Amino acid sequence: MGALIYPTNVSVDGYIEDASGAFDWMPVHDDVFATHTELMRSAGTLLYGRRLYEAMSVWETDPALAEHSPEFAGFAAAWRAPAKVVYSRTLTGAPTADTRIERDFDPAQVRELKAATDRDLIIGGADLAAQALAAGLVDEVQLYVHPVSVGGGKPGLPTGARIDLELIDECRIGSSGVVLLRYRPRA
Numbered sequence: 001m002g003a004l005i006y007p008t009n010v011s012v013d014g015y016i017e018d019a020s021g022a023f024d025w026m027p028v029h030d031d032v033f034a035t036h037t038e039l040m041r042s043a044g045t046l047l048y049g050r051r052l053y054e055a056m057s058v059w060e061t062d063p064a065l066a067e068h069s070p071e072f073a074g075f076a077a078a079w080r081a082p083a084k085v086v087y088s089r090t091l092t093g094a095p096t097a098d099t100r101i102e103r104d105f106d107p108a109q110v111r112e113l114k115a116a117t118d119r120d121l122i123i124g125g126a127d128l129a130a131q132a133l134a135a136g137l138v139d140e141v142q143l144y145v146h147p148v149s150v151g152g153g154k155p156g157l158p159t160g161a162r163i164d165l166e167l168i169d170e171c172r173i174g175s176s177g178v179v180l181l182r183y184r185p186r187a
Contacts, residue, residue, distance in 0.1 A: 002045070002118060002119050002120050004137050004139050006122075006123050007039055007144065008124070008142070010146065013150060014155050015152065015156065016126055016154050017153045021153070025150055026146050031173045040078035043121065045083045046123075047084075047123040047132075048123075049086075049087055049124070050086060059076045059079040059080065082122075083099075086101050087128055105132070130157075130158035133161075134161065141182070141183040147177035166186050167181065170182065
């Protein structure tokens, strides 16, 4: 059975985007990038909300990205490999291979996906992850905490809901100042 992992980059005050919707406050560090690539290599399926999917699809649709560096090429290959399920009520098609569009998030369908695989599933997009957390589907939350406070914006974890987490690992990633906190949701 695959584990459903929710990895997300957050500011030290818990936001994935600042108040204007930007995430340019999050510089790309080689060590952090390598950690994301390793996680992506473990995935058999990516579950994405529309906005994150559109942002990430460039790893397949823009070959120039992979030509930027060996690290970018590795991430692009790792991102292209898994099947993708995109939850969107507005997309009519997908520009990437092995991609299926679903109109609504169905917890039973995700349970079936988890049961049918021995590879990890990665869920991305804070709103989609909030639904999976509420349904008790998430096996691990990975917070990549960046050393910046943005003062407001879109939170990485759901607001208005209590989620009890058990810390299972923590590590500083290179000299970036980024700390990876790995949690298991408690029942």
